[in-house]
Amino acid sequence: MDEIINNLILELRRGTLMLSVLSQLRERQYGYSLKERLAEQGMDIDQGTLYPLLRRLEKQGLLSSEWDVSEARPRRYYVLSASGQEVLAAMITEWQQLVKVMEHLLPQA
Amino acid sequence: MKETSLQNGLVERYIREVGRRLPQKQRDDVETELRSLILDALEARGDAVVDETPEEAQVAVLKELGAPEEVAGRYAAAPRYVIGPRLYDAYVRVVGIVLGAVALALVISTVINLFQTQPEGISILVTVGEFILQYISAAASALGFTTIIFVVLERTLSEEDLKDLKDETEWDPRTLPHVEDHDRIQPVGMVVNICLTILAIVLFNLFVDRLGIVFMQTEEGWRTIPMLSETALKTYLPLWNISWVMALALNIAVLQQRRWSTATRILELGVKVFTIYVLARMLAGPVPWLPFSSWAGDGMQIVESLLTQVFRWAMVFGIIGTVVEIGQSIYRMIRQR
Numbered sequence: 001m002d003e004i005i006n007n008l009i010l011e012l013r014r015g016t017l018m019l020s021v022l023s024q025l026r027e028r029q030y031g032y033s034l035k036e037r038l039a040e041q042g043m044d045i046d047q048g049t050l051y052p053l054l055r056r057l058e059k060q061g062l063l064s065s066e067w068d069v070s071e072a073r074p075r076r077y078y079v080l081s082a083s084g085q086e087v088l089a090a091m092i093t094e095w096q097q098l099v100k101v102m103e104h105l106l107p108q109a
Numbered sequence: 110m111k112e113t114s115l116q117n118g119l120v121e122r123y124i125r126e127v128g129r130r131l132p133q134k135q136r137d138d139v140e141t142e143l144r145s146l147i148l149d150a151l152e153a154r155g156d157a158v159v160d161e162t163p164e165e166a167q168v169a170v171l172k173e174l175g176a177p178e179e180v181a182g183r184y185a186a187a188p189r190y191v192i193g194p195r196l197y198d199a200y201v202r203v204v205g206i207v208l209g210a211v212a213l214a215l216v217i218s219t220v221i222n223l224f225q226t227q228p229e230g231i232s233i234l235v236t237v238g239e240f241i242l243q244y245i246s247a248a249a250s251a252l253g254f255t256t257i258i259f260v261v262l263e264r265t266l267s268e269e270d271l272k273d274l275k276d277e278t279e280w281d282p283r284t285l286p287h288v289e290d291h292d293r294i295q296p297v298g299m300v301v302n303i304c305l306t307i308l309a310i311v312l313f314n315l316f317v318d319r320l321g322i323v324f325m326q327t328e329e330g331w332r333t334i335p336m337l338s339e340t341a342l343k344t345y346l347p348l349w350n351i352s353w354v355m356a357l358a359l360n361i362a363v364l365q366q367r368r369w370s371t372a373t374r375i376l377e378l379g380v381k382v383f384t385i386y387v388l389a390r391m392l393a394g395p396v397p398w399l400p401f402s403s404w405a406g407d408g409m410q411i412v413e414s415l416l417t418q419v420f421r422w423a424m425v426f427g428i429i430g431t432v433v434e435i436g437q438s439i440y441r442m443i444r445q446r
Contacts, residue, residue, distance in 0.1 A: 031142065032149035048175030051146060052183035055139070075149075076142045 017045065019095060021053060022088045025063060028079040054078050062087055119167040120147050123177060130181035139184055147174070192259050195271060200259045207251045215244050223418055233392070233421055291441055292369040299364050306357050313346060341397040348387045355380045374442055378435060385431050392424035 020043045024034060031051050038045055057063045062084035068075050080088060124147070128140045150170045158166065174180060192200050219240045223233075312320065320337055359380055363373050391397070396417055401409040 030149075031146045032153070036153070046175065047146065047150065047173060048180045049183065051143070052180065055135075055184060073145050073148060074141060075145055 016043075017049070017053065018057070019088075019091050020045070021050070021057065022062065022080065022084060022091065025078055025080045025084070028077040030068075030075040030077050034078070057084070119164065119171060120144070120151075123147075123171050123174075126177035127181045127184070130178060131184055135184070147171070150174075190263075191256070192263055196259055196263055196266075200255070203259075204252060204255055207255050208248050211247045211251050212244060215240060215247060219243075220422070223422065224415070233425065237425055294363055294368060296364060296367075299360050303357060303360050303364070306353050306360070310350065310353050310357075313342075313349065317342065336398050338395060338397055338399045341395045344394055345387075345391060345397060348390060352380070352383055352387055355383060371442065374438060378438055381431050381435050381438075385428055385435075388424050388427045388431070392421060392428070396420055 020038060021034070024037055029037065031047070031054060034054075035045060035047055035050055038050075054063065054065075058065050058078065061081060063078045064081045064084075065076050065078045068077050124140050124143050127143060128136045131139055147170060150173070151166055154161075154166050154170060161169075219236065223236060317337065355376075359373060359376050362376065363369060366373065369377075398416075401413040
């Protein structure tokens with residue numbers, strides 16, 4: 001039973017992953033700083049999942065990235081692209097509607 | 110932690126393991142980023158955990174990242190399956206068509222070969238065995254080539270290409286196939302079966318001497334020439350009678366029940382197994398007609414030999430078809446349970 005619950009929780013979190021990441025990239029972030037920022041707000045994402053996800057979102061045109069070599073070590077910074085901002089706005093609207101529906105569907109704790 | 114100390118350490122080995130699984134064009138970039146990210150994580154860990162050796166810290170960070178093959182898999186743009194869901198249905202359809210076409214081509218070439226070589230007795234079984242082996246080999250090759258083509262398509266077709274290939278007409282639920290009720294019977298067909306079986310029993314047992322070809326009309330009336338071999342009839346008629354009586358009993362029982370039941374299905378299996386036995390006896394035994402030379406001279410030898418081959422192969426295909434039917438019946442019975 002525990003395994004089923006864990007798998008379902010994973011599925012549920014996986015659905016929110018992309019939205020969580022996009023929401024934190026209005027300002028530019030590099031992989032590790034983004035991971036820490038999400039973790040501080042309660043959204044723990046495996047590094048092995050987050051870093052490839054950033055690449056995929058960039059490939060889809062939702063993020064743009066650039067190398068910053070001015071610091072002690074080179075870092076790749078990601079930020080929302082114009083189409084990423086558009087997608088994020090649409091996703092936020094959809095999410096808010098979904099939350100409303102789920103609040104009606106689920107019994108109050 | 111000094112970055113140079115990591116060159117031959119776990120981190121560098123890890124990055125190489127991830128990198129070698131990635132396409133060349135993204136390898137350097139991902140490796141550089143991954144190195145930078147791991148160093149960030151190690152630095153943060155150094156601040157947070159004090160009583161830890163550098164190696165322990167590296168192990169912990171790399172474990173958190175995940176096994177190289179898993180991380181590389183997440184970076185890789187190519188699909189991680191041979192044929193994905195978007196092409197799978199088409200793949201299954203094409204495999205069916207290809208295997209059917211291979212079977213058809215082999216059947217045709219085997220039949221042509223048989224007419225050319227005209228094997229007798231055990232040679233027929235050898236030819237059947239060769240046919241089966243050839244089919245397995247040809248089917249495996251065809252399956253392999255089809256799979257390779259689809260693997261390439263999976264990796265080269267874009268979503269746009271697939272959209273062009275898809276049927277854009279709106280799906281209509283009314284086009285759904287009807288649910289087959291395998292237990293429902295066709296009463297008219299069964300009655301016709303019963304009548305034909307009774308007719309066969311009567312004809313072959315009471316009027317066998319009338320079963321001939323009409324040759325000419327004389328002053329005494331129509332003169333008939335008997336076609337069937339008495340020797341063959343003596344061998345086969347008891348078997349045919351048993352088979353017909355079994356089929357008759359089965360059809361009457363099913364007609365009375367209005368549906369197929371487990372009992373009648375089992376009885377049907379018995380009839381089919383007996384049919385295989387009868388066909389095998391006929392395959393190994395004499396042909397059921399009189400030698401053509403007894404009524405047509407020697408001019409019909411080629412026709413007779415051709416007819417004999419056709420008869421033997423009809424028995425072979427009859428046996429194969431009945432075995433397939435038995436398999437289908439058993440499968441259906443198991444599924445219904």
